[in-house]
């Protein structure tokens with residue numbers, strides 16, 4: 001059985017700066033992993049590598065056994081459609097309602113045009129599914145609201161509904177609660193983790209709060225200066241190990257010449 005996400009000795013550089021210095025891990029289907037690490041340790045570069053946005057110097061990334069590294073453009077599109085994203089800044093389209101933003105989630109899958117996403121020509125089935133996704137995140141009664149009429153937590157719920165509409169197999173969540181207050185952040189994590197478990201998805205989620213990582217993750221991957229420093233089940237990871245990720249030389253650009261192995 002293929003892992004949902006496989007990184008094999010992934011190396012990425014920007015000029016002389018070696019940012020990912022041999023990153024390897026497998027995330028099995030159904031596992032929710034928190035990625036930890038200080039600012040500048042290479043997390044965003046790793047997340048971009050997982051959907052083919054970074055050119056790898058060497059190594060390989062596979063999603064459910066399909067290699068991104070040598071994929072044709074068509075295959076790359078197919079792999080990307082199987083991946084859902086949740087971002088810190090929600091990335092909703094401000095001019096569209098919550099319902100229309102959720103319809104956007106089906107766009108890649110069914111090649112819906114703009115009019116469909118505006119709800120004008122979407123099929124009754126698509127419209128019903130979009131409403132069901134909004135209902136699932138507790139936002140059905142706000143379907144006609146625009147993002148500016150919603151709180152940050154509500155906008156992130158809509159973004160999660162859009163991700164659900166896409167029916168992904170793998171979820172990448174990039175600091176999904178960084179813009180939210182502690183209460184709203186916890187509600188969003190509860191929702192995100194519940195949906196990931198109910199749908200049997202695999203998730204890699206970056207967080208900066210160690211106590212929340214301990215509470216929600218099945219497993220922790222911790223990076224320091226472009227390398228994996230911790231990779232263990234949550235029950236086997238202690239706070240001292242996690243705190244150590246944030247001390248000493250944490251940034252890739254702190255390493256002399258950027259090339260130390």
Ligand SMILES: Nc1ncnc2c1ncn2[C@@H]1O[C@H](COP(=O)(O)OP(=O)(O)OP(=O)(O)O)[C@@H](O)[C@H]1O
Pocket residue numbers: 014017019037038039040041042043044045046251252253
């Ligand atoms: N496009 C780029 N061109 C040049 N250098 C880059 C680029 N993107 C990132 N870097 C550098 O790579 C290093 C790692 O950056 P990255 O954004 O991956 O870290 P991060 O762990 O996600 O940090 P943060 O938690 O602050 O988002 C940093 O030194 C950064 O300046």
